[in-house]
Amino acid sequence: MPTTDITETITNAEWCVMRVVWTLEKADSHTIIDVVGQQHDWKAATIKTLIGRLVKKGALATTKSGRQFIYTPLIAEQTAMDNALTDQLDQMCAMCRGQAFVHALDQTELSQADIQELIDHLQAKLPTAPATVACDCLPEGYEGSC
Amino acid sequence: MPTTDITETITNAEWCVMRVVWTLEKADSHTIIDVVGQQHDWKAATIKTLIGRLVKKGALATTKSGRQFIYTPLIAEQTAMDNALTDQLDQMCAMCRGQAFVHALDQTELSQADIQELIDHLQAKLPTAPATVACDCLPEGYEGSC
DNA sequence: TCAATTAAATTACAGTTGTAAACGAAAAGG
DNA sequence: CCTTTTCGTTTACAACTGTAATTTAATTGA
Known part of the structure; x- marks a missing residue:
């Protein structure tokens, strides 16, 4: 590709x-x-x-x-938006993503159906989710983490 | 401001x-x-x-x-990330936001605590959430919606 | 003290972006 | 047919970005 x-x-x-x-x-x-x-x-x-x-x-x-x-x-709107949001998340420290989501969610009006779908996806993720997500801002060897 | x-x-x-x-x-x-x-x-x-x-x-x-x-x-990382994500969402059609969230969520590794917090926020939003969110891409008068 | 090193500031430079005027060809009106 | 309008294409141009070399001022090692 x-x-x-x-x-x-x-x-x-x-x-x-x-x-x-x-x-x-x-x-x-x-x-x-x-x-x-x-x-x-x-x-x-x-x-x-x-x-x-x-x-x-x-x-x-x-x-x-x-x-x-x-x-x-020539490009699908939803696909473009999906990519744009994912790209934005990928650029931020892994540790920040969860809270950024929370904040964005609070600011955004969503339909009941979308909210329910989000809850379902989150609930499905929960069992296999890690207890913590580590900072990924430094290269190997500089593990000062954050 | x-x-x-x-x-x-x-x-x-x-x-x-x-x-x-x-x-x-x-x-x-x-x-x-x-x-x-x-x-x-x-x-x-x-x-x-x-x-x-x-x-x-x-x-x-x-x-x-x-x-x-x-x-x-001179600026807080989490605040900057919160704003970045919100700005990104604000630039997209209101109808796309929910699905973009779903997609981004699926791609992102989140801690159990963050997931739980998201679920809580979503559950709190659910009761007052609208049944549908309208497209906001056209100015008044051009209600072709989407 | 003088040269070598270092750190920051200045300059460079092409490509992208926002913003738009000018141009050329085609169509539509008379 | 000739003029005006319209539509797309070209050109313009400053600011911003990515990428970096050069210069200047201070520092340190010899």
């Missing part, structure tokens, strides 16, 4: 464009510019640039429809 | 340096260069640059000790 995960190459501003294309499922540039332009104070030209970069990066597909293009996502 | 959250200005490469300083609690540049240099294939000069930028950004404090500096973190 190529190590170059496309989701890691998409920038913050570009995610804003992806979000509307994901939600609309497909859209022409006029619609994207209109919708994104309402959320962010960006000029049409700016949004055009972002669309162009997303196409070049392989995040959006184009289909010619008359004189213009219809843009559609 | 100033809107400029320092944690948002710290780059990926800089986080790598912060992780070791957090774990060591305090360190001189030689130690940082040694430890970070073992994890990443960076030249000493590169790590010095990162340290300098972190000081300028207010993420590291310096204390003169003889001819050199001792560096200490």
